Amino acid sequence: MSKDLITSAVLKIAILAVLFAALPALLAYLGQGYLYQVVMLALIFSLLAVSLQLVTGIAGLLHLGHAAFYGVGAYIAALAGADYGIGFTLGLPLAGLGAAAIAFVVALPTMRLVSIYFAVATLGIGQMIFLVLQNWVEVTKGPNGVMLFTGIDLFGYTVDSELGTYFVVATIVCASIWVIHRLSHSYYGNALRSLREDDQCADAMGIDTVRLKIEAFMISSFFAGIAGALWAYTTGYISPMDFDFSESILILAMVVVGGLGSIPGAVIGALLLILLPEALRGVGDIRNIIVGFVLFFSILFLPKGLFGEVPALNFIRRQFGSAWQDNPDKQKVGWK
């Protein structure tokens, strides 16, 4: 018991130490703006992949328009900052809530659709949002995009260094992923998994399937919106092309390569698909072909993902200290 507690504490401290000490120290030492951008992009995409995992891998709804909600968040934060003087402190929650509100409106009619029909509906929603960003020039400034010159402000204090921005992004991504981790690794998460497995049967277990799907979709979109706001503030410039269909597919690829249903898998998938192309910059245009090969072979040989759901859940239960073991056999089962 105490030994397990130590293992999980060491793991958690190690993750925090890398994110908030080792990595920022390395970045500060290397001192390149470009590296900061890459690392923050990897963090933002980790959050996007984890939030999509909740809907697609766990609740089993194939969602092809996640990037559109990411875009909604980015535009809300950027326009609020550029046109209305609403800074990061308020813009960030607004971005999340705005994306969740749109998700709610969209979810009401689509959640009764099943499998491939739901996928096509989300594809359409993604396209609609993209076209609005592209063509509603008076508000969104159309294809020219939005410039955001203000830095991150935190309750009146302005963060202007790259290192400071990194800390803000890392903290918010880390807290958001923690929230999704708590949601997925709980009995609520089990109820979501039962929708994926057999939603009719879940219904017979007293689970309000439509309500749960709407909740999962809204929570997922909320965090996509948060990721969007982080992106707007780290780059200072956004355009509709950042949020088109291919971005949705990229996030979906991260989730599938990492392992459908696995939260740590989604992070691994995101890191792989952001860092690998960057690491291969030296080899020129052939790098995209190499990335394609890696994707192809990882799915061929590891169809359940680099860190699939079953090992991931075992890991979270046993090494991460999320299991319930208050039973006579002291078995680590279920969730605390």
Next chain:
Amino acid sequence: MSAMLEVDNVSRRFGGLMAVDSVTTTVGEGELVGLIGPNGAGKTTLFNLISGFTPVSSGEIRYRGETISGLKPSVIASKGVSRTFQNLRVFPNMTVFDNVSVGAVGAIGQSPWQAITGGSKRAQQISERSWEALEKVRLTQYANDLAANLAYGKRKYLEIARALAMNPDLLILDEPAAGLNDSETAELAAFIKELHSSGITVMLVEHDMGLVMSICERIVVLASGRKIADAEPAVVRQNREVLEAYLGVDE
């Protein structure tokens, strides 16, 4: 005995077919009732009507005096009516314990907020109740195995455990003995009697005549959607119409 479940002149039509035709019956508090009939008699359809999976075409179903026909399956389930399925429907990619926990979380409930903060006793309740249900079906040693890897007979018990985790007052079992051999069926019969004596009202659809005759206190017989008998096993056994429709005339 007060009526727990009342099926009042219920019909269900599928196109030109009357799958269930003006059936009226009741299940009393604490009873163990069997529902039998030849293939296509409408047994499973009647179960689907009771559990809300199929809407009734006409008539009314009441549970403890309250109309439940027209409600969603999840709402009916949360009132204390839980069911199993004819064609085994466990959640294959979830562990045995997690399967059972879905029944418990359906009955006890956990909101997203409670899942995130852990600030309520619900997770503990769900864990305890799931473990108890697993103990009842003697599957605790498989708690961390994937349901898909469980032997067929054990998956049957898993499905029952999942229904039990909802703490039901009325348990509806749809052909629990299908695909089991004789000794497994006998074991299951003993288990169902055990459940019944612990205070759960049980309604059972079965093909296996031996099982129904040996454990049920009352048997309802359907043929071509109509109820043709509703009596104790000994009486049903002698019923001429039942013998002709179901057991064959040669007996």
